[in-house]
Amino acid sequence: xxxxxxxxxxxxxxxxxxxxxxxxxxxxxxxxxxxxxxxxxxxxxxxxxxxxxxxxxxxxxxxxxxxxxxxxxxxxxxxxxxxxxxxxxxxxxxxxxxxxxxxxxxxxxxxxxxxxxxxxxxxxxxxxxxxxxxxxxxxxxxxxxxxxxxxxxxxxxxxxxxxxxxxxxxxxxxxxxxxxxxxxxxxxxxxxxxxxxxxxxxxxxxxxxxxxxxxxxxxxxxxxxxxxxx
Amino acid sequence: xxxxxxxxxxxxxxxxxxxxxxxxxxxxxxxxxxxxxxxxxxxxxxxxxxxxxxxxxxxxxxxxxxxxxxxxxxxxxxxxxxxxxxxxxxxxxxxxxxxxxxxxxxxxxxxxxxxxxxxxxxxxxxxxxxxxxxxxxxxxxxxxxxxxxxxxxxxxxxxxxxxxxxxxxxxxxxxxxxxxxxxxxxxxxxxxxxxxxxxxxxxxxxxxxxxxxxxxxxxxxxxxxxxxxxxxxxxxxxxxxxxxxxxxxxxxxxxxxxxxxxxxxxxxxxxxxxxxxxxxxxxxxxxxxx
Numbered sequence: 001x002x003x004x005x006x007x008x009x010x011x012x013x014x015x016x017x018x019x020x021x022x023x024x025x026x027x028x029x030x031x032x033x034x035x036x037x038x039x040x041x042x043x044x045x046x047x048x049x050x051x052x053x054x055x056x057x058x059x060x061x062x063x064x065x066x067x068x069x070x071x072x073x074x075x076x077x078x079x080x081x082x083x084x085x086x087x088x089x090x091x092x093x094x095x096x097x098x099x100x101x102x103x104x105x106x107x108x109x110x111x112x113x114x115x116x117x118x119x120x121x122x123x124x125x126x127x128x129x130x131x132x133x134x135x136x137x138x139x140x141x142x143x144x145x146x147x148x149x150x151x152x153x154x155x156x157x158x159x160x161x162x163x164x165x166x167x168x169x170x171x172x173x174x175x176x177x178x179x180x181x182x183x184x185x186x187x188x189x190x191x192x193x194x195x196x197x198x199x200x201x202x203x204x205x206x207x208x209x210x211x212x213x214x215x216x217x218x219x220x221x222x223x224x225x226x227x228x229x230x
Numbered sequence: 231x232x233x234x235x236x237x238x239x240x241x242x243x244x245x246x247x248x249x250x251x252x253x254x255x256x257x258x259x260x261x262x263x264x265x266x267x268x269x270x271x272x273x274x275x276x277x278x279x280x281x282x283x284x285x286x287x288x289x290x291x292x293x294x295x296x297x298x299x300x301x302x303x304x305x306x307x308x309x310x311x312x313x314x315x316x317x318x319x320x321x322x323x324x325x326x327x328x329x330x331x332x333x334x335x336x337x338x339x340x341x342x343x344x345x346x347x348x349x350x351x352x353x354x355x356x357x358x359x360x361x362x363x364x365x366x367x368x369x370x371x372x373x374x375x376x377x378x379x380x381x382x383x384x385x386x387x388x389x390x391x392x393x394x395x396x397x398x399x400x401x402x403x404x405x406x407x408x409x410x411x412x413x414x415x416x417x418x419x420x421x422x423x424x425x426x427x428x429x430x431x432x433x434x435x436x437x438x439x440x441x442x443x444x445x446x447x448x449x450x451x452x453x454x455x456x457x458x459x460x461x462x463x464x465x466x467x468x469x470x471x472x473x474x475x476x477x478x479x480x481x482x483x484x485x486x487x488x489x490x491x492x493x494x495x496x497x498x499x500x501x502x503x504x505x506x507x508x509x510x511x512x513x514x515x516x517x518x519x520x
Contacts, residue, residue: 003332007329061317067282069334
């Protein structure tokens, strides 16, 4: 497993993946930008990672791993861990930047109010629902992993289809979440204010669901990979 | 250890192709050439050995251990390359070998550096910058550094110039010199095997035609050129070709008496290429008119 993870970070992860994961959390600083959309950009790193660096299919990443003395289920697990690390790093960076985003938002609002102008058109719940947002991100990531991995490992080739379907699914989730968000926000005014108990309960449930979905992703993906003829 | 590799009754069916009862074995210290035309089933067989393909039936054992049950252990002892397939072309030899070394228990990085020097490989070069010959040498260096006892190489000499081919074949001979290693390499360039292979396995259309000592195979045929174009002798040919002024073909060595003592007939020991060409002509009954 160690060797596989070493391979993932030394060979398979293209610098662009790092760039995406580090730069896209900066979206948390854009006033009025729908925050849950930001998480979609993690998915941009997937095709690059699965193609195995910038030579695309020529890298033969999956064949390389398969020929090594490692179990196929470890190949899938290493990839799932890599993807999860990317998601966690993205989310941590995003959360770290969120207070700064709120700061920008508040100062813009403040200056607009003091000069008698209409405050910038920013829905208040954007930052209020930070914990809900986190719950959304974990479930969104886990669902798209399930889709991406199971489509990809069916033949070890379908990067375009798996990218397309996982991005579409995430987009639908964003729409649903955005529609639900005001409701959630109204009932549980949060982000380190009140009803934190409920918020963290949601988070715990979403983490549990995320774990179960990731386990399902792992199990079904390696079962599929076992059947692939190279 | 009796066999480094034993393949028994391997069968795999594709919609348009079938590998039927493929069986052969390789002893330590031998170089086995796996010959056959393009599309005859060589790569499918080699991939099956490495569990890259799910075969329908049969058994494959390396170092007397079933590949299916001892895949990881056996893979530690096998070096494998696929024709024209290379990994991470934009990475350097150094990067790729460092990663590869993590997968093998016995990988000796110092030995790798020495071999790179010996083969003239610049470790700072990217894989895509290597010539075909250098890529084969790189694969060999990797295999030798994790002390692979069996090298399985799919068409390693394909696309190489004659000098590089000769170099690679010399390296093969050196590898098996100690007697504890073996090489199985597929090729459709039969001249590669003339001065290098001790054994051959000949596959045609998914079926094994011959497996065993190369010399026994060659000695079981004679090449005959009949300048008299004697039609009565045609029946003794295993396969033949009618040219304007002569008949030529191969005959079974047991039929040599029918051709001896005739000034119009030239009899020679055939090379592998002649045997393969005539056997393929015999087996290929399809014809077309231009």
